[in-house]
């Protein structure tokens with residue numbers, strides 16, 4: 001059973017459990033997908049039923065950031081740990097490299113996915129970069145065909161939220177890929193175009209502040225975080 005945080009059900013898994021489940025999904029038939037919602041996406045799910053359905057249709061819903069962890073704790077149903085999407089996918093690719101499996105990188109500005117692929121292949125020898133495509137295309141059909149032709153074991157869908165969640169839900173039936181993961185700006189991180197917060201900031205759960213300082217234009221989007229916390233506190237007080 002999933003842990004409800006303002007109407008979005010999260011899987012209470014540790015990083016290691018999430019990786020083991022992902023490997024099992026990759027080995028099983030059917031196109032499964034993983035989503036990694038943060039408070040901003042939880043708030044979007046409350047307003048947009050199509051996004052909520054896409055998130056609910058995922059085979060794993062991982063708590064991406066500290067906001068969701070705090071929210072769950074305030075609501076009295078704590079989740080064990082945050083499982084950041086970019087870390088999860090990187091650790092999964094590390095395991096895939098040992099088996100010689102392939103990953104297709106979809107998303108980000110032209111050139112970024114290729115660069116991410118080069119860096120990942122150098123870091124994890126044995127990992128097959130099945131293919132890459134930027135995230136600024138008009139029609140899904142040719143992109144789906146290109147992905148299917150390369151037979152990857154994993155597809156990283158990095159189109160930003162909630163576009164990537166809707167894309168995976170819409171296209172899963174025609175994708176011959178056992179597992180997909182919606183990962184926002186992760187390709188920018190793997191390519192080195194965007195830097196993750198230093199480890200000390202991550203340990204202090206201040207990654208969101210680092211991102212805000214580096215990209216002040218995110219302030220508008222981040223205003224969803226106080227709104228999320230107010231809703232959580234309101235729900236806790238009303239006991240609903």
Ligand code: UDP
Nearest residue numbers: 107108109135136158159160161184185188
């Ligand atoms: N993006 C894309 N296609 C689009 C819109 C966005 O490929 O139509 C990419 C964008 O270039 C960036 C990522 O999606 O690489 C979104 O990054 P952001 O940091 O905003 O995502 P978050 O992790 O916060 O969801």
